[in-house]
Amino acid sequence: MRENSHMIVLIEDEKPIRHFLGSxxxxxxxxYIEADTGKQGLVDAATRKPDLIILDLGLPDMDGIDVIKQLRAWSDVPILILSARSRETEKVMALDAGADDYLTKPFGVAxxxxxxxxLLRRRQASNTAEQSVFEFGNIRVDLAKRIVEKAGEHIHLTPIxxxxxxxxxxxxxxxLxxxxxxxxxxxxxxxxxxxYVRIYMGYLRQKLEEDxxxxxxxxxETGVGYRLVTD
Known part of the structure; x- marks a missing residue:
């Protein structure tokens, strides 16, 4: 018996990777559904209505960046990139095109x-009503009241x-x-x-992080951007 009903489309032209990742x-x-071309992956994404797409950028019929752009024209499904392209500029291109995360080959299955x-948890959260209170560590953010607290103490943040x-x-x-x-x-x-981003991220860290x-x-994410980790 399966533990969940999440559907994933795996778009990858390398058969060994499809096999071990699919397993x-x-x-x-x-x-999960396998596709070995970008065109077939787009068809599967449209017909199967997946909860997530795992996409290789180096496909035989089209560039993965173009697959992302076509998907983003009509869908907000989370996209996890798997690619041998390790240069930061290529990661940025994929993320700016609309991908949600990026793993460089070789990668660990875990x-x-x-x-x-x-990505699935984030999608599930976004499909429900926006929670008015968000917490991570000892930080509590009341989005309705625009109040930020650290260990119960009010933290003043500028509008930016x-x-x-x-x-x-x-x-x-x-x-991001x-x-x-x-x-x-x-x-x-x-x-x-x-x-501007670097400066204000520094301000946020000074106010919210223990160290x-x-x-x-x-x-x-060096050369790419930033990520809020709440686990």
Whole structure:
């Protein structure tokens, strides 16, 4: 008996990877469909209505970036990238195109499954009414009242710091690129002003982390962006 009914579309042209990852997904209780081309993956995504897509960027018929862009034209399904492309610029391209997370080959199955679970939890949370109180560690954020507390003590955040924190909360577990954060917090005209993100992330860490130099929750994805980890 399966533990859940989550459907995953696995778009990967390398048969050995499809086999071992498919076996791991099945063992973990997921339903999954295999596709070895981008075109077939798009068809499966449209017809199967999956809860998540695992996508290789190096497909034989089309670039994975184009698959992401086509998916994002009509779907907000979480997309986890698996790719041998390890350069930061390529990760940023995939995330800016609409991917939710990125794993570089070779990767561990345990880590891949953990990323899958995080993305599915975030999707489930977004499909319910937005919770008015969000907590991680000793931080409590009342989104309705716009109140932030640390260990029961009120923390003053500037309007930009608060918008940045709320953006991280709404995408908890997802890698947010510098460009995405700038667009959501500062607006489109600041899309190339990466220094703003670095400065204000530093401010947030000073106020929220126990050790800002070794953050536990607001993590840097080097050369890519940031991720709020709540587990």
């Amino acid at each position: 791991a997904l099945q063992e973990a209780g997921f339903h 880590e891949c499954l953990a990323r899958v679970r995080v 710091e608060y918008r940045l924190l709320v953006t991280l909360i709404r995408h908890a577990g997802k890698v 690129t510098h460009r995405e954060l700038l667009r959501e917090v500062w607006g489109p005209s600041y899309a190339e002003s990466n220094q 800002p130099a070794q953050p536990r929750y607001i993590l840097t």
